[in-house]
Every structure is written in C-alpha cells, then in structure tokens.
Amino acid sequence: MTISERLYQAAQPVWKECLEHPFVKGIGDGSLPVEHFRYYLLQDYLYLFDYARVFALGIVKSHDPKLMQFFSKNVDNILNGEMKIHRSYMERLGITEDHVFQVKPALKNAAYTNYMLSVSHAGGIAEVLVSILACSWSYAEIGQVLAQKPGAAEHPFYGEWITGYASSEYNSSNQSLVTLTDKLLEGCSEETYQRMEDIFVMCSRFELDFWEMSWRLEP
Numbered sequence: 001m002t003i004s005e006r007l008y009q010a011a012q013p014v015w016k017e018c019l020e021h022p023f024v025k026g027i028g029d030g031s032l033p034v035e036h037f038r039y040y041l042l043q044d045y046l047y048l049f050d051y052a053r054v055f056a057l058g059i060v061k062s063h064d065p066k067l068m069q070f071f072s073k074n075v076d077n078i079l080n081g082e083m084k085i086h087r088s089y090m091e092r093l094g095i096t097e098d099h100v101f102q103v104k105p106a107l108k109n110a111a112y113t114n115y116m117l118s119v120s121h122a123g124g125i126a127e128v129l130v131s132i133l134a135c136s137w138s139y140a141e142i143g144q145v146l147a148q149k150p151g152a153a154e155h156p157f158y159g160e161w162i163t164g165y166a167s168s169e170y171n172s173s174n175q176s177l178v179t180l181t182d183k184l185l186e187g188c189s190e191e192t193y194q195r196m197e198d199i200f201v202m203c204s205r206f207e208l209d210f211w212e213m214s215w216r217l218e219p
C-alpha cells in the first residue's frame with residue numbers, strides 16, 4: 001500500500017461521517033437552509049486565507065525550486081481559483097469583502113487553522129503537505145460523491161458549489177498533492193508515518209467539526 005492509501009484508510013471512518021453529515025447531505029439534495037450556507041461560506045472564506053498561508057509555509061520550507069513553484073502555484077489556486085466559488089456566492093447573497101472581514105472566525109474554525117499552521121511552522125514540507133491533504137482530498141471526494149446524485153450538480157443554488165469541487169481542475173490539483181505526498185514520504189520510517197497519520201486524522205476530525213459547527217451555526 002502507498003503512503004496516501006494508508007492515510008486514506010486511516011481517515012475513512014471520519015470521512016464517512018462527513019459524507020453522512022446533514023450539512024453535506026443538505027447541499028447534495030438541496031434541502032440545506034441558505035442561512036446555514038451563508039454562515040458556512042463566510043467562515044470558509046476566512047478559513048481559506050489561513051489555508052493559503054499553510055501552502056505559503058511550503059514555499060518557505062522548500063529547498064528545491066520546483067517545490068517552491070509547486071507551492072506557489074497552489075497558493076494562487078486558492079486565492080484566485082477556489083475562492084472564485086466563494087466570491088460568486090458572496091455576490092449572489094449580497095455579501096461584500098468588507099463584510100467578511102467584520103465576521104469573527106468561529107472557535108472551531110480558529111482551532112483548525114491554528115492547528116494546521118502550528119504543525120506546519122514546527123515541521124517541514126511533509127507536515128505542510130499532510131495537513132493540507134486532508135482538506136483538499138476530502139473536498140474532492142465530497143464533490144465527486146455529490147455530483148453523482150441525480151440533479152445535484154444542476155441545482156440552481158448548490159449546483160455551482162458541487163460542480164466547483166467535482167471539477168477536473170480541483171481534482172487534478174488534489175491529485176498532484178497525493179502524488180507529491182507519496183513521493184516525499186516513500187520509504188519513510190514507521191515513526192514518521194505515524195506522525196503523518198496523526199496529522200491527517202486530526203485534520204479530518206477538524207473537517208467533520210467544520211460541518212457540525214456550520215450545521216449548528218456555532219459562534
């Protein structure tokens with residue numbers, strides 16, 4: 001089994017809970033109240049700035065210029081690619097950039113980004129990659145699963161979100177993270193692998209918490 005396959009299996013129970021979460025199911029069948037999505041969108045927009053910072057730490061910690069380019073491209077993908085989905089919804093919901101920055105991050109949102117940032121600050125490229133991988137990969141999977149539901153991708157409101165995360169661009173950028181993780185950690189010691197698994201599973205639990213927090217509109 002490759003390293004990424006092992007990580008994937010270790011996080012399966014938590015990912016399954018994410019896929020079965022009422023918030024995620026509600027996006028898939030269109031039943032999620034827009035008020036909940038609005039809360040999520042604002043929190044996620046704030047989240048993505050820190051997520052981009054984690055990638056930026058990858059640039060700081062790289063020695064290989066190719067890796068620097070890779071992380072730099074990913075920073076751009078988030079700030080100017082993935083966030084397009086958010087900006088489009090913000091426009092539809094009448095939310096301005098100014099308004100977003102008046103919103104405070106919810107406790108679990110702050111806990112999640114602080115965890116990723118601290119693990120990455122203390123560690124090296126592997127820590128950066130693995131903490132990012134759980135976020136990216138679980139969204140790619142959610143996008144794929146929801147897009148297979150009849151009518152979900154065509155939903156007048158939630159369709160754009162589903163299509164964005166099910167897109168080939170999102171998938172191929174996630175795939176490049178999976179490939180790099182395997183390349184970087186190939187032949188690592190069991191001790192190193194265990195540390196990586198702990199990070200991957202912890203981030204997956206934070207993902208589940210993010211859905212739960214958004215479902216409950218937690219402060």
Ligand SMILES: Cc1ncc(CO)c(N)n1
Nearest residue numbers: 044047135136139207210
């Ligand atoms: C909370 C969260 N995790 C992962 C992603 C995917 O980048 C996202 N947009 N938000």
